Amino acid sequence: MSTLASLLAGNREHTKRVAGSFGHLQEGQQPDAVTVCCSDSRVLQADAFGTDQPGEVFTVGNIGNRVVQVHDGATVVSGDVLYPLVHTDTKTAVVLGHTGCGAVTATYDALAGDVSEPPGIEHCIDLLAPRLEAGVERLPHDLDRAAAIDRLVEYNVDAQISALSDSPHVSEDVTLAGCVYDFQDRYGGDRGEVHVINVDGERNSETIRETHPEIASRVNRYWDY
Structure with a gap:
């Protein structure tokens, strides 16, 4: 069976x-949340949260789970992220990174001057690089490559949450949640488990647990910086 035929059978x-x-x-939609996920095929964006019905989640996917784009020379929150926040009364935005992220890895290499990509991919890296550069500088010097990438995955999620928080177009009553999907056993839970690392810009795990006891068992940061 061809790939397309297989996809249509699944449909x-x-x-x-x-x-x-x-x-x-x-006549319209009012999704409970917008999720911004890396488009990596190993992360099933809606299914990761157990949502299998239409209308529940507005899904945005791109390499590096970015929330920003360039408009008239300025970096702004992407329209595909803003749309549900502005037009469908959605009050929760989730940025979902993942362990072993290829986009974060490519950006890490680009910051070291060791990458060559087609223009479209280079553009995506250029959107990530300014936010990851400070994270690279903060990395402990004795880390191996995999450990460095895992920390930068979290740093990137934090940076995307900051971009949402700083935007005048994102209402203050929108809950901003930063999470990491782990399929590489980095966090000690089940493979495919989503770990909360940031809520409304707060990165301290204990503070998040105290403020949001209903999700306390799912709060689990890999890197405190």
Whole structure:
């Protein structure tokens, strides 16, 4: 079976599952959350949160789980992230990074001057690099490459949360959550588990647990800097 035929067969199963789910969505949407996830094929964005029904989550995917774009020479929050926050009354934004992120790795290499990519990919790296540069400078000097990338994954999530928080177009009543999806056993939980590392700019795990006891067991930072 060709790849396309396989995808379409999967869609047939999808239609059976969601056939009765669109009635209240014909005229619009009001998703509970917008998730900004790396488009890495190993991270199933909506499924990672157990959402399998339309209308629940507004999903944004790109390499490096970026929330920013360049407009008229200025770096601004991307329209695909802003849309649900501005137009559908969505009050939760989740930035979901992941262990072993190739975009973070490529940016790490680019900051060291050791990368050559097609223009489209280079543009994505250029959006990540200014936010990761300070993180690279903070890395302990005795880390191996994998450990450095894992720390920068968290640093990148923090940086994207900061970009949302600093934007005048993101309402102050929107909850901003930074998370990491772990399929490489870095955090000690189950493979595929989502770990909360940042809420509304707060990075201290104990403070987050005290402020949000309902998610205390899922708060787990890899790097305190």
